[in-house]
Amino acid sequence: xxxxxxxxxxxxxxxxxxxxxxxxxxxxxxxxxxxxxxxxxxxxxxxxxxxxxxxxxxxxxxxxxxxxxxxxxxxxxxxxxxxxxxxxxxxxxxxxxxxxxxxxxxxxxxxxxxxxxxxxxxxxxxxxxxxxxxxxxxxxxxxxxxxxxxxxxxxxxxxxxxxxxxxxxxxxxxxxxxxxxxxxxxxxxxxxxxxxxxxxxxxxxxxxxxxxxxxxxxxxxxxxxxxxxxxxxxxxxxxxxxxxxxxxxxxxxxxxxxxxxxxxxxxxxxxxxxxxxxxxxxxxxxxxxxxxxxxx
Numbered sequence: 494x495x496x497x498x499x500x501x502x503x504x505x506x507x508x509x510x511x512x513x514x515x516x517x518x519x520x521x522x523x524x525x526x527x528x529x530x531x532x533x534x535x536x537x538x539x540x541x542x543x544x545x546x547x548x549x550x551x552x553x554x555x556x557x558x559x560x561x562x563x564x565x566x567x568x569x570x571x572x573x574x575x576x577x578x579x580x581x582x583x584x585x586x587x588x589x590x591x592x593x594x595x596x597x598x599x600x601x602x603x604x605x606x607x608x609x610x611x612x613x614x615x616x617x618x619x620x621x622x623x624x625x626x627x628x629x630x631x632x633x634x635x636x637x638x639x640x641x642x643x644x645x646x647x648x649x650x651x652x653x654x655x656x657x658x659x660x661x662x663x664x665x666x667x668x669x670x671x672x673x674x675x676x677x678x679x680x681x682x683x684x685x686x687x688x689x690x691x692x693x694x695x696x697x698x699x700x701x702x703x704x705x706x707x708x709x710x711x712x713x714x715x716x717x718x719x720x721x722x723x724x725x726x727x728x729x730x731x732x733x734x735x736x737x738x739x740x741x742x743x744x745x746x747x748x749x750x751x752x753x754x755x756x757x758x759x760x761x762x763x764x765x766x767x768x769x770x771x772x773x774x775x776x777x778x779x780x781x782x783x784x785x786x787x788x789x
Contacts, residue, residue: 520613
């Protein structure tokens with residue numbers, strides 16, 4: 494018996510259906526705040542079928558890139574043909590996940606086992622990848638960042654893993670009145686009518702913060718550790734260099750997807766300011782970035 498689950502992420506409808514939809518939903522608890530009533534009249538940007546729709550040979554494609562998936566201790570393969578993208582997650586322990594994304598229709602089909610070797614992290618990451626592919630058509634991208642909301646606007650903090658994004662957003666919550674966390678790993682940035690909007694998502698790293706909320710983007714701040722606190726505005730190539738590395742890295746290996754990321758980046762730079770904050774992990778750094786972003 495088949496069942497169906499709808500979710501709204503970054504104002505885009507995602508549909509998970511098929512004989513294993515209930516089991517899939519149990520493995521993605523972080524999606525619950527984004528659940529929506531099923532509406533047959535509304536076409537989702539991604540349909541994920543939890544059965545065995547992928548036929549032999551369909552995964553054959555020109556390889557774009559391979560990379561490690563650390564959470565699942567697995568290897569990912571991303572490829573493309575004239576009609577679709579392919580994506581696989583495999584290791585020697587769990588049932589593999591295979592994904593076909595049809596470029597013309599936005600349909601994504603997952604093959605994943607749901608027996609004792611089922612790995613929910615494969616499904617969560619596979620859905621993130623599928624949504625990223627489809628949402629890019631709608632001026633939307635996942636951004637590796639930690640996002641604070643203050644004065645009803647979002648501030649996005651970027652940086653490589655370990656540079657202190659989570660620490661800095663914690664300092665905002667501790668020192669800036671009314672500051673709250675929207676997402677701590679992979680919020681979505683969407684351009685709507687020339688304006689940058691930030692959305693919470695079901696992916697928030699090690700911090701369980703899954704909020705179905707959205708806010709206008711006030712600014713983007715790239716962090717780096719330093720023995721002092723200093724902040725400066727970035728423009729042109731420096732601004733591009735600050736934001737682009739935080740977009741899905743696998744998309745840089747496909748010309749069409751990379752162009753979509755550049756379009757989103759360009760529109761974002763037109764709408765909001767980008768900064769570089771060199772900082773210590775202290776309250777003064779939080780106040781400096783807050784006062785600069787809000788012109789105080």
